[in-house]
Amino acid sequence: MASSFDKFQKRRLISSYFSVVLSVFLVLFLLGILGFFIINSRKLADNFREEIAMTVFFKNDANDTILKAFAKELKVAPFTKSFVYVSKEAAAKQHTDIIGEDFMTFLGTNPLQNSYDIHLKADYVEKDSIAKIEGQLHKNPMVADIVYDKQLVNLVNDNIKKVSLWILIISGFLTVVAVLLINSSLRLSIYSHRFIIKTMQMVGATKAFIRKPFVMRSVKLGMMGAGLAILALIGVLIYLETNFPSLGIFDDPLLVSIVLLLVFGLGILITWLSTYFATQRFLNLRTDDLY
Template structure:
């Protein structure tokens, strides 16, 4: 009879441990993925910004030395990521490939202009910054026109701000759920030992002495859950990188390592925090209230 009861208690204890580890794993896995998404969303938004071209067109009077001097100026500029010179002949050839006809045959001349296709660094693809760059270029009297998608620049920046705001809200919400879920699992685990806690207290054990084994056990369970979450996150990253190598999700190893280390630290911290207050609650209960 006693052995049957002991087996039941053992199964119950294992089930309690499993629920704690599972709770820690699921919550930290989601938080870790969200943290990595936030990091990579910044990278993706920067890459998208840097794909928006700015075309600077020159007047026909601009000779090779003027065009070369402008190219050298671009290479020295802090706001330029890449620049490409497009001669009027190259532009005509591209138009011919696109429309399928040689428009110069019936026009009799090449109406296109020499130009530079410029891609700015992400930090400068902002409303005010890009306008300052535009005004600076227009100081050159040989420049006839500057073309870029102003509406797209504003749209990208506004949407990035909205997305960042919503991600912060979701992160805070998930963090709250993480604390509540793990705290609930820890409480259930300690609840089954409430009589042992009270018995130890009645024979003179101090609160810190009673709390210590529960906290150490919970930290171990938290570490196990966090390690499982880290392994799962790495697996997801490797899979995404194999399917979408252009995203470069594994490039920033320092940031990824920081997030994974944060997941481990969060697992330990939440486990300690939840167990401390859960045991404190039962330590402060009267014997009658245990039932």
């Protein structure tokens, strides 16, 4: 009879440990995925901003010396991500390829102008920043016109702000749910030992002495769950990098390492706090309230 009861208790204990590890693993895995999504959503937003080109057209009087001097200014300018020089001959060829016929045959001349297509850094793709850059470039007397899609700039920035706000709200909500799920699993685990806790307290054991083994065990389970979550996250990242290299998942290994360390740290912190307060609750209960 005793042997059968011991086996039952052992199975229940293993089941309790497994549920805690599984809860920690699933919650931290989802939080890790969310963390990487937030990082890469910022990267995607920046890439989208940097795809918006500003075209600077030059007057026909601008010679090669002036154009080369302008290129040197762009190289050292803090707002420049990249730039490409487009001669009026190259622009004419592009137009011919697009419309399918040579428009210069009936015009008799090339009406296009030499230009630079400038891609700004993401931080400068703002209404006020672009206006300042535009004013600065217009100081060059050889600049004929500056063209960029103002409506697209405003639309992109407005949508990015809205998406960022919703990501923060969802992140906060999921974090709260994660803490509650892990806390519930650990409280159930501690609940099954409430009589042992009260018995130890009745024979004179201090609260810290009673609490220590429960906290240590939960932290170990949290480390196991966090370790599994990190392995699963690394697997997902390798899969994405292999199948979608354009995302550049491993372009910033420091950020990837920080997210993985945060996942591991959260596993330890949440299990430690949850176990501490759960054991404290049963330590403060009267014996009659245990039933």
